[in-house]
Structures are given as structure tokens and as C-alpha cells.
Amino acid sequence: KRQARGNREARETNQAPILLGRQKQRAEASHGRAQQIQSDRLQASAAQVRAAAAAVHVSPELALFSGEGERGQARLLQAHDLVLPRGCRAPLQLEIRRGQRIAVVGDNGSGKSTLLRVLAGALPADSGQVQRHAPLALLDQQLLNLRSQESILDAVQAAHPKADPAELRTRLALLGLDAQRIQRPASSLSDGERVKGALASVLYADPAPQLLLLDEPGNALDLPALQALEELLAAWPGALLMVSHDTHLLQALQPTQVLQVGDAGWQWRDAL
Template identity: 50%
Template structure:
């Protein structure tokens, strides 16, 4: 196709509850690698879905000329889905199978087109993503979150689309796969829109556009250029607002002085008129002129005040307010930590690299464990065993403290129900006003907590699930967090880091974000590898592969 194009023209989107998410958005994608950034809940994923046709704008239009391939933020395939369906190549493979079985239907040949080698190409790209063990017909429900993301990315590279729209594609990926993603994005030869908070990934982009309450701002350069330019703009906007406020104060002082001078002149004229024993008709005319003069002054001063206020308002609109995000640690943080939080005795996992290898582990009260390993190695499975969501095929897991679990798929949340009722159900003694206050400090306003959780953005849903894990009647003595940094903007991530540093219960966290893990004060690394389990001090990075085998 010649001259493919993808653009939003004066696009607006109104949420089901009537709130306007954004309006009058103009964005045209070209061959530059473009990243869309912005705070949680501002509408980035909605904008991405408008571009790919998953949603329609409330006003304005999307001009789409060419093929667009979309990778969603949350990969949740239907229960019966296969690897080929997640990769988006199932229709081509099915048509190939029918042709090989003797079909001469024109529709099958049209479906295959030039892709007679699709099966081989799928196998090759799966091997590149360390998924060579997967078959196209394999059920998708057996895959981990990282494996699902890699299969979906394999489908993106196979799509040969004119434009890729990728929403948080680095979520759930381990270090090796993140590096592969960065290389693949650099090599992509056509249009690309990346929605992400991943700073390493953003640095591979050529153009940054930021969505905020003020609209869409195209910075036209890479991420480091954006950071420097954004800081300069914020400083300049703050200075302009300060100047406008100072000018308004000075203007108000001048208006007061002007009013006082006029009042003194009026008083002097009235006093002189009485002293000169002027006729009543002359005094009346003088009073009328004085009132007319006062009326003109009132009009002039009102206009001046309105102009000064408008200047301040315009300057204030250019200053984006900083939203302080606060996460409260569970009350257990203030209590004395028990000697043991959990004990695993010869536990065998049903899935992953360590499946069949028994694990003996004592998690002490207050211990802080980073659970590491490649995608699909069994990290999420171990967390599900620890929270009693999954029974191990062998061994026992004894819990000695209340457990809070935040899974990759945010299983704590009912997508059909509003957040506030879900939290109230977890806190029988809760004060609704206090809960609303805590949610607001998380960045979830009254509208967000009242709408179905499934309608929230990815970052908002994670915050909502975090609230359900933390804010409950029975405080957690053991926190199990599976990729908690996914979807969060920078300010929210920093608030989560601060809360976890203050939490004094036992902690087991899974994350591939090295910068995030470095902020948590971890003391133990539990690693899953092909050789089984290994435990060592967290800080002993030089001893990779060494330590105590379990």
C-alpha cells in the first residue's frame, strides 16, 4: 500500500460515566519511532485503541490508511485460546491446513496470501523469544504472563503491519527479553507507537508525545530531550504564574489607591459645596456627576480585575499540578514481626523450571526476598502456592501470618464491580471517608472508585488491586507481590517503593525492574533456574549461580 497513514483529528473521548477523558486531540504518526507517555488514568490506552479501531472517538475522527497491529496492555486470552491465536496467526495456519488437506476454496488461498511459510516463521520467532518449546496448538492458559507477552510480541513482528501500536509491551518481560524488545523496536522499519513508562525502552524512541489534562504535547525528540525540555517548560510556566500573580497584586493595590483618591475628591467636593452654601440644585448636579464618575471607575476597575484574573488563570493552566501519591503500609508494619511467616516443606511446583524439584524454605518475619528467574520458570506459581491459591502436588506450605497477594492478573479485583464496595467488603470496620481519602492519595478520585474496576486504566487497576491487598481488616504479615511495578507511572512507582521500605512484615517480590528492586532494601535472593533452587544474599550480585542450593 502506498503512503500508509494513521492520524487522530480533533478527537475526543467521553467515558461511560459522562466524564470527558480528552478533547480536540491531533496526532499523526509517521515513520519515526514514537512513544506516548503520561500519568496513569490520563487516557493513553484509550488513545491507542482509537488509533487501532478498538474504540471510536466521541467526536473528531481517526484517519487510518494501512494495516494496524495492536498489542494490548493486558493479554487475557479466552479460555480455549491457543498459542497461534495469541500470536494472531491462527486464521492463516488454519487455511494452510485446509489447503494441505485438499481445499481449493478461494477464501483459503486469499487468507494465506504470500504467507505459505507462516508455520516456519512462527517457529523461528518463538525460538528467538526462548519459546521454542511451544507448539502453535498449545493452550494459552498454561503460559505465564511473560510467556503470553512474548507470544503476542512474536505476532507483532510477524504481522508486517504498516503501524504497530504497543501498550506497555515490556511488562512481565525478563532482562534478556527486554533487551530483545529494544533491539526489535530499533529495527522495526515502519510506523510505531509505544505506550510505556519504561525509561530504558523510551530511550530507544525518536519522538515523545505526552498526554496530560492540558492535551497532547509533541516534543519532537527522544526521551532525554523530552526530560530536559519538560523541566524547562515547567520552570518557565511556574515563573510566568508567579509573575502573573505579582502583577495582579500590584494591580489590586493600584486600583485600591485609585478608589481612595476618588473618594477623597468626592468628600472634598461635597464639603466645599456645603461650605459655599450652594443652591440645592447645584449640589444635586454635583452629586450626579460624582456618581457617574464613580460608575465609570467601577466599570474600568472591574474590567482591569477581570483582565488580571484571566492572566493568572491562563498562566495557571500551563502549570500541571504535581500529584503527590501516597501508599499506606499495612498496620502489621507497626507490630513486632513473628519469628516465622511461612514454612515450605518439600514443596513441589506443578509448573516451571523447578517442577519436580522439592523446595525447603523458611520465610522469617521481616525477611525481604527477591524472587528471580527467567519468564516461565515458576515464580508466579510459587507465589500462588504461598498464598494458598494453588495446592502443590507435593509437600506442604504452612502459613503463620495473614497473607496479601497481588498477582500479575490482578485477581483480587472484580472487573464488574466498583472499587469502593469491594474495599468495604474487605474492611467490615472501615470508615468510608478514610478509605476514600486513602484512595485519593493513591491517585484514584471519586469518579474512579465509583466506576466498574474493568473500566479503569492499567495503572489505576493496579493501584485498585494494591488497595485491596493492603487496606483490609486483617493486616498482612506477608506481602506477595508479582510484578507490582507494571503499569505504574513514575510518581506512583516511587510512592510504592517508599511504602515497601517502611513495611516491616515479610516480603516476597517478583520483578524484572532492577531499578525498582534496588529501592526495596531486599536481603535475600531466591532464584529459580534449570538446576533448581538457589538462595543467597541479595547484595551478592557477583555470586550469581553460587549460594545455598535448596
């Protein structure tokens, strides 16, 4: 504005050239200082925006879960001489403790999914014993498949009837599920939104699980849904036992142990 005013005055007045030159110099210097101040302010604002964005990304992860996975029993589940009704017939000794993340790998038909159902109590073992010392949840390949006409809010409220609806809405909002989405039928939502809703109905349940048994949770999910799944499971503080052929998904969850099943029976490995 100062530069424009100086140019206009130079056209409209008969001041001496030397005075006009000084005015132009002052205007240019003032314009330069204003530009530098504006640049400094923009850089400071950009830094604040980046810091705020980082905080926004971290804070939902911290607020998503109640932290039950970090407390409670140290020993969550034990299996002694467990023989499955299908797949590998070799007996399995298994102990899952707080904080463990176990990847289960092996060929199709080797008994990986059967193992999870037996550990969850959804299927009887041929022999052996399973002792469960803490609440657990089994998520199948459809992630418990929310009913098509059921809303996410209804599913989460049914899993935790005593919870304050306002608190549940806040938690779902932290997952990126706004007030309109959580009240729409599940059939009208994207894969990623259904994944978040299905997981929320399990992870916000009462009692809250301390162990998740995951059976090929990434099957048939698009990329945004897979990313949502990875972020949620990475943020969850509890123990995991996951069956998957998706090496990237398994690596994203940073397994502490790998349980491999094959012709030689059940074998433990340190890495994928």
C-alpha cells in the same frame, strides 16, 4: 509606589534640585529596603513550602498502613521439602520472617509463579508441607484486576466491611485518589489509579496481610503506574516475596535476600 510618587512630584513641582535629589535618594533607599524585606520573606516562604511538601510526601506513607506488618508473628511462613507441580523439581526449604523482602529470579518456566501460588494455597504441591503463621495476600500479574464496573471504594469496602467509610475515603485520599475517582468504574481510571486501588483493596483488608506474594506486578504498567507501585510497596512495612524480571523494580524494594531458581535448583544469594 514611593519611587513613582517621587518622580511625579519632581515633574509637577518647582523644588530646588538639591531637595529633589535628596527625595530621590530617600525613595531609592526605601525601595531597596523594601525589596530586601520582600526577598527575605519570599525565601522564608519558599523554605516553608519545601518543608511542607516534604511533610506531605512523608505523611501519606506513614498513614497508609496500620503497621500490622511490624507486629504479629515473627515467623510468617515455612516450607519443608516443597516440590512444585511445575517447573523446578528440586525440593525447597523456605522460611519467611517479619521484615524480609525476598526477590525470586530465574528463567521463564522455572516455577517462580507456581511457587507463589503453592505458598498462597491456590495450587497444591506435589509433595512437602507449607505452614502459614500469618495472613498473606497473593497479587498476580493483573494486581487482582479490579472488575471493570466496580469502583475502588466498593472494592476496598468489600475487603474490609467493618471499616468506617470515612476512614477508607481518607486513606484513599492519601494515595492521591479523590472522592470522584474512588466512585468511578475502574475501567475509566488510569493504570496508576487502578494499581493504587487494587493494592488498597488488599492492604486494607481485614485481616490485614503481613506477607505479600507478588507475581510480576509491574507487567504492562506505564511509568506513572510503576512509580505508584514502587512507592506503595516501599512504604508498606510487611514482608514481601516478589517474582519479577524488572531489575529496577526489584532494586527499588531493597530485597534482603535473593532466591534464584535454575538448573542447579533453588539457591540463595545476598544481592541481585
